[in-house]
Structures are given as C-alpha cells and as structure tokens.
Amino acid sequence: MSKKRTLFRLAALAAVLVVLLPALGAGLFAADAPAAKTRVVLARNPKAIDGRDQCNAAEAARLFDRALLELTGAKTAAEAWKALGIVAGDTVAVKVNCNNWTVSLSPKPELVAALCRSLQAVVPANRILVYDNDAGALREAGLLDSPLAGVRVVSTGQGGFDEAQRLTNILVRDATKVINLASMKTVDEKDLIVSLLLKNHIGSLVPADMPKCHGDYDFLAGVCARPAIRSKTVLNMVTGLRATYRRGVPWYWAGIVLGRDPLAVETAAIGVINEKRKAEGLAALPLPRYLAVAQEKYKLGTCDPQLIDMAMIEL
Amino acid sequence: MKKTVILLSLLAVIGSFPLAADAGAQAETLFSRLERLAPAAFTPSTPPQFFGTAENKLKDGSIFDYMDGGGVAWLEHGYLEMFHAEYAGDGGLAITLDVFVMGTAEQARSALADDRICPAGGSGAPFAQSGRIFRYPPDYYTYFPIGPHIVYLHINDDGQSTLLDRFAVEVIKLVEEKPK
Numbered sequence: 001m002s003k004k005r006t007l008f009r010l011a012a013l014a015a016v017l018v019v020l021l022p023a024l025g026a027g028l029f030a031a032d033a034p035a036a037k038t039r040v041v042l043a044r045n046p047k048a049i050d051g052r053d054q055c056n057a058a059e060a061a062r063l064f065d066r067a068l069l070e071l072t073g074a075k076t077a078a079e080a081w082k083a084l085g086i087v088a089g090d091t092v093a094v095k096v097n098c099n100n101w102t103v104s105l106s107p108k109p110e111l112v113a114a115l116c117r118s119l120q121a122v123v124p125a126n127r128i129l130v131y132d133n134d135a136g137a138l139r140e141a142g143l144l145d146s147p148l149a150g151v152r153v154v155s156t157g158q159g160g161f162d163e164a165q166r167l168t169n170i171l172v173r174d175a176t177k178v179i180n181l182a183s184m185k186t187v188d189e190k191d192l193i194v195s196l197l198l199k200n201h202i203g204s205l206v207p208a209d210m211p212k213c214h215g216d217y218d219f220l221a222g223v224c225a226r227p228a229i230r231s232k233t234v235l236n237m238v239t240g241l242r243a244t245y246r247r248g249v250p251w252y253w254a255g256i257v258l259g260r261d262p263l264a265v266e267t268a269a270i271g272v273i274n275e276k277r278k279a280e281g282l283a284a285l286p287l288p289r290y291l292a293v294a295q296e297k298y299k300l301g302t303c304d305p306q307l308i309d310m311a312m313i314e315l
Numbered sequence: 316m317k318k319t320v321i322l323l324s325l326l327a328v329i330g331s332f333p334l335a336a337d338a339g340a341q342a343e344t345l346f347s348r349l350e351r352l353a354p355a356a357f358t359p360s361t362p363p364q365f366f367g368t369a370e371n372k373l374k375d376g377s378i379f380d381y382m383d384g385g386g387v388a389w390l391e392h393g394y395l396e397m398f399h400a401e402y403a404g405d406g407g408l409a410i411t412l413d414v415f416v417m418g419t420a421e422q423a424r425s426a427l428a429d430d431r432i433c434p435a436g437g438s439g440a441p442f443a444q445s446g447r448i449f450r451y452p453p454d455y456y457t458y459f460p461i462g463p464h465i466v467y468l469h470i471n472d473d474g475q476s477t478l479l480d481r482f483a484v485e486v487i488k489l490v491e492e493k494p495k
Binding site for chain 2: 051052053099101102103104136187188189192195202210211213214215246247248249250
C-alpha cells in the first residue's frame with residue numbers, strides 16, 4: 001500500500017515536472033536570450049508627392065501597400081491585416097492629426113484613402129472611422145471629400161466621451177481596433193519637441209484634459225496606456241510625405257514610417273527628422289522625455305535602436 | 316476737504332487700473348475694425364475668431380484652442396489676445412490673417428526673435444521693418460510687428476505672393492490707424 005502510494009506520488013511529481021519544466025526553463029533562459037526586435041518600416045516614394053504638396057494617389061497607394069507587406073511579411077493586404085490582428089467584423093478607428101498651424105501637414109487624403117482601401121480587404125468601408133478632434137480641420141484637409149467614399153469621417157466629440165477613460169467613445173465604445181496615423185511634425189517646444197504618435201492621441205481626449213499634456217510627461221505618456229488605446233492599437237504610422245524638421249519649416253521627405261510599436265516608430269521618425277536637420281546644419285533633436293516615461297513606466301514599447309529592426313524601402 | 320482727498324484717492328486708484336482695461340478696449344476696437352477688412356476679391360470663409368488666454372478666454376476660447384501647445388511660447392512673451400480670420404478667393408486660394416496683441420512693443424519684438432514663434436531664416440519683408448517672409452511652396456507666409464501687435468499672414472499659393480504683400484500693407488494701415 002505504502003509502495004503503491006510512493007509510486008503514485010513519484011508518478012504525479014514526474015507528471016508535474018514534465019508539464020512545468022519547459023515553462024520554467026523558458027523563464028530561466030528568457031533573461032539571457034536577446035529580446036525580440038520590433039520591426040519598423042521606413043518607406044519612401046518620391047513620386048508620391050511633388051514639390052508643391054500635390055499627392056499622386058496611385059503612387060501613395062503603392063507606397064502604403066508595399067510598406068504594409070514589408071512590415072508583416074504577408075503577400076496580400078488581407079493577410080497583412082490579419083497578421084496585425086484585424087478580422088472581419090472589426091470596426092477600425094483611424095486617428096489622424098489635421099491640427100497643423102502655419103504650414104499644412106495634414107495627412108494627404110490620397111494616403112488615407114490608400115490605407116482605407118487596403119483595410120477593406122478585411123473590413124467594409126462603413127466599419128472604418130477616420131477621426132480628429134476638429135471637424136473644420138478634417139474638412140480643410142480634404143478628408144470629408146470623395147477619396148474616402150463609404151468611410152465614416154467624424155470628429156472626436158461626436159458620440160461623446162467615456163468618463164472612466166476620459167477618451168472619445170469612438171475609441172472606447174465604437175472601435176474594436178485602432179490605427180494611429182500621425183504627421184511628421186517638429187514643434188521645437190521644450191517639453192514636446194515633436195508632435196508624433198503619442199501627441200496625436202491628445203486629440204482623442206476630453207477637450208478639458210488636452211492642455212494637461214504640456215509640461216507633464218507622465219500625463220502625455222500615460223494617454224496611450226489607457227486600455228482603449230493600448231489594447232486596440234494594431235498599427236502605428238507617421239506620414240512624412242510633407243514634414244517639418246523645425247517649427248514652420250517643411251520639406252518633402254516623401255515617405256512613411258510604420259510598425260506595431262508606437263515608441264519604436266516614433267524613435268525612427270525622429271531619426272528621419274534628425275537626418276534632415278544634420279543636412280541643414282542643425283543640432284539633432286533629443287528623444288523627448290515622455291518617450292522614456294512611456295517606455296519605462298508604461299511599457300508601451302522600446303526606444304532602444306538595438307531593439308528596433310529597421311527596414312528601408314525606396315520605391 | 317476729507318471728502319475731496321478720498322475722492323482724489325479713489326480717482327487715483329481707478330486711474331492706475333486701466334492699463335489692462337485700455338489694452339482690452341483698444342484691442343476690441345482694433346478687432347471690430349479688422350472684422351470689416353478683407354483682401355480685394357476675397358470673402359471671409361468663416362466668421363472671424365477671437366482667442367484670449369486660459370484665464371481670460373474670449374469668444375472662441377484661449378490661444379490653446381487655436382494653436383494647441385504652440386501657445387506656450389506666445390504666453391511667455393506677454394501674449395494677451397488675438398484675432399483670426401480666413402478668406403477665400405478664386406480657384407481655391409485661401410488667405411489667413413492673425414493679429415496677436417502682446418503686452419508691449421518690446422514683447423512683440425522679443426516674440427518674433429523666438430524661433431518657436433517665427434521660424435529662423437526667411438528673408439526681409441518689403442512692407443514692414445523687422446518683418447520676415449517665408450516661401451515654402453506652395454506656402455507663403457509672413458510675420459511682422461506693429462507696435463505691441465504681431466501680424467501673421469499666409470496664402471496657400473506662393474505664386475500669388477503679391478496678393479498677400481498688398482494685403483499686408485492694408486493690415487498695417489488699419490492697425491496703425493488711431494481708433495476714432
């Protein structure tokens with residue numbers, strides 16, 4: 001009886017070890033194994049925009065489509081979106097930034113149309129919402145016009161705000177997936193420096209909270225850690241078809257930067273701006289402090305170039 | 316005698332306040348005159364807007380409602396309030412006019428020397444001393460001071476820059492005009 005019990009106990013222990021050891025081993029080795037790199041694609045197509053801010057729709061679409069496939073390793077748009085986690089039945093919100101003072105850096109309607117057309121490989125147009133906080137700015141950017149036919153273009157306040165997350169209901173209630181589409185903008189303010197992906201979601205906030213992002217790195221970094229943004233965002237993209245490398249001074253980089261990790265994409269976009277600044281004899285911009293807070297405190301991604309796998313495409 | 320002293324003291328106290336009130340009243344007069352202004356062959360595309368500070372919001376809110384975080388630099392240089400108008404012309408031409416009211420002429424000059432407000436570079440404006448013009452196709456814009464005011468003008472087609480230059484001259488004339 002006692003032998004039987006001992007055998008039973010040994011068998012049970014063996015079974016437990018068989019189940020647990022691989023997991024324990026993986027845990028033990030994880031500390032030594034190099035962390036997985038996050039992929040960021042920097043894609044340029046000089047034919048996508050001319051020197052007078054005129055966008056070529058076909059070339060902008062070619063740029064976006066190629067970059068998306070490069071990011072995911074997929075062969076088709078449908079496969080690419082599925083690899084990013086989008087499934088039929090999703091409602092996808094695309095946050096754009098049309099609030100551009102002095103020179104317009106609003107995302108080109110042709111590029112947004114290319115993104116929306118590509119998405120339609122998986123979700124129908126009426127389940128795509130393009131939004132920003134100012135309806136007038138959306139109109140001025142040309143996003144209310146025909147290139148986005150079928151896609152809903154709305155302002156942040158339409159549908160109200162979620163009181164718990166202090167975010168637009170577009171993100172909290174309506175969308176099941178989110179795409180952050182920022183413009184490559186240098187603002188040269190001591191606390192912000194650039195206005196890219198993290199700053200873009202300030203336009204998703206309850207209006208009364210928007211000024212809080214100035215001078216408060218923690219607040220700014222924390223916005224993208226709110227559940228509706230952190231858990232639903234599948235793609236982060238910065239458009240630099242036209243960009244600014246210092247406040248109010250544009251250039252036509254003619255490219256886009258995209259990836260899954262918002263901090264890696266933002267870091268890569270700042271790298272693009274700094275290349276231009278170097279060419280113009282200007283000092284490089286430092287990484288904004290809110291990015292460090294986003295990385296260390298909120299674990300939103302990485303700013304470490306060693307952990308970013310950058311793929312460059314020149315069309 | 317006592318009453319006279321009290322009355323004179325009161326008048327002195329009241330007289331020491333109006334700096335802010337005067338600035339506001341003059342700005343209001345200037346703003347109402349600006350409302351009647353438009354470049355030749357252009358029409359206002361939206362009603363003019365008025366922005367103050369977070370503590371002293373005007374009809375359309377504070378400077379942050381207009382330019383978001385860019386307002387911080389303006390406030391550091393004594394910004395008080397501003398007028399904003401947009402005009403539409405033929406073929407999609409659009410002109411933007413902003414007139415910023417600063418505390419003093421010195422603050423207006425120091426604001427324009429700050430490249431967070433007026434970018435470095437550009438070239439001298441033919442129509443205004445200390446003014447700068449910037450041509451980044453298709454954009455053409457200018458900043459220039461008029462006493463305690465800063466004027467910003469933008470046109471969305473640099474090929475039509477002379478239209479903007481002409482309008483700048485009209486704006487200067489109007490801002491310098493003594494209120495009636």
